[in-house]
Amino acid sequence: MFEFIAGFGLIAWLITVLIFIFWIWMLVDCLQNPRLQGTEKLIWVLVIIFLHGLGALIYFLVGREPRL
Secondary structure: OHHHHHHHHHHHHHHHHHHHHHHHHHHHHHHHOOOOOHHHHHHHHHHHHHHHHHHHHHHHHHHOOOOO
């Protein structure tokens, strides 16, 4: 039973780290995005910061321009 709990804790920790890396990646991408100017960039940064993983996901799906 303890092995199952420890394994689940390791998986939860790994998922948390991956979400944090994704969050940092989207925040940096937003700050470096030349298409966003002034207030729009500020709003996206605030969305990413205050909504954490969900805000980063919203930016990834809606605000980020596709890279080729």
